Amino acid sequence: MPRVRVHNFTVTVDGFGAGVGQRLEAPFGDGVDGLHDWMFAAMEDKANGKGGIDAGRVGAWEEGIGATIMGRNMFGPVRGPWRDDSWKGWWGDNPPYHHDVFVHTHHPREAFAMEGGTTFHFTDEPVEAVLERALEAAGGQDVIIAGGAATIQQYLRAGLIDELNIVVAPLLAGAGERLFDNVTEAMRNYQVTEMVSSPAATHVRLQRR
Amino acid sequence: MPRVRVHNFTVTVDGFGAGVGQRLEAPFGDGVDGLHDWMFAAMEDKANGKGGIDAGRVGAWEEGIGATIMGRNMFGPVRGPWRDDSWKGWWGDNPPYHHDVFVHTHHPREAFAMEGGTTFHFTDEPVEAVLERALEAAGGQDVIIAGGAATIQQYLRAGLIDELNIVVAPLLAGAGERLFDNVTEAMRNYQVTEMVSSPAATHVRLQRR
Secondary structure, three states: OOOEEEEEEEEEOOOEEEOEOOEOOEOOOEOOOOOOHHHHHHHHHHHOOOOOOOOOOOOHHHOOEEEEEEEHHHHOOOOOOOOOOOOOOOOOOOOOOOOEEEEEOOOOOOOEEOHHHOEEEEEOOOHHHHHHHHHHHHOOOEEEEEEOHHHHHHHHHOOOOOEEEEEEEOOOOOOOEEOOOOOHHHHOOEEEEEEEEOOOOEEEEEEEO | OOOEEEEEEEEEOOOEEEOEOOEOOEOOOEOOOOOOHHHHHHHHHHHOOOOOOOOOOOOHHHOOEEEEEEEHHHHOOOOOOOOOOOOOOOOOOOOOOOOEEEEEOOOOOOOEEOHHHOEEEEEOOOHHHHHHHHHHHHOOOEEEEEEOHHHHHHHHHOOOOOEEEEEEEOOOOOOOEEOOOOOHHHHOOEEEEEEEEOOOOEEEEEEEO
16 A cells, blocks of 8 residues: 655754745745754765665655655745746756655646656645545555645644654754644554654654554 | 753653643643653663663753752642642652752742652742742752743743753653743754654753853
8 A cells, every 4th residue: 555654854853844934045934044954964975875864764755755745835935826837846957756746735827847757736625635646646656745844734634644754953943833733633643653863863753553 | 150950851752741631640641641751761770770871861850959940730730729738749758859849839838848858949939039049049059940841931931041951752742731832032042952862762952052
């Protein structure tokens, strides 16, 4: 059975996946500088053949994955109606997904394909329907819920996520978007099955009971 | 200079230091069973001369400490006015403090001494005044802010805590009392200086910048 997974979603010690004021110049908002430092260092270590706690986990988001789902704020800084079709995501001409990516938005626009096999689809359907499309597109492989926090919460509340791999960075934000808000009931269905730290990151795995 | 410290304050992965429904039969409320398992195991390891990440840290709350401050809910399950003076704390005849303990409460009662040198004082003074009394009582040693979350938040907002050593247990509560609520501004004054995990607990040290 294909699984629905979250990987590398990084929060501060006080629980925030993004600070306040997310915008073009600060995609994750203010007060969270360095949130993904562990990830860049781990990717470099992995590329150089080095092992370690972070390097061993950082690539899991692209292993056995056939489709990705994300919220609109993760796709870009534009809020409200699209002014035009010029925004193509944060990731340049060749995004790192190489498969179908479904973007939740109240302002649908036409799908478009990028270099390297990534196609962005825009939808205002409910999470169940979007996941069904993603599983179909994934052709038997797993599906990633990439984020942000609000999108992960929606899928948690609907009971659709099998496994969350979150990362705690040694930072404090004070304010912003909390991963574990609005999921009181949903959390009863999960248990922590792994917790391990490097100096740069604590990895916590949550699995459905 | 004596320092103001927090040690062993334990939260779930989703950030709760206590669940809902704190009461006599469930001092930490519901949904947080096992929150302090790491601590009991570490104390046993320490008593048996075993080392390790948890055993090496679990005793810090009693080293170099001359006074303790806590909130009323940490002292006991009684809410509102004291019905009588029968409640003497959760810790039996010989509490593990062995020094002056200051309990914040809107319902002062007379101080009383227990076996082993612990004296409980009750006060509705502001945090600054209580800390001053605690520092005086500590006679040059450090002061612990023991908890709960609301009490720690008050001292954080007042900028009075030098060092917080918190522990994340591999549990999810879904709801309850969050440590890092109502401290948006205060968090800017702290940085994470250590993060290390055993399978049972992640230890995070926050120090004032």
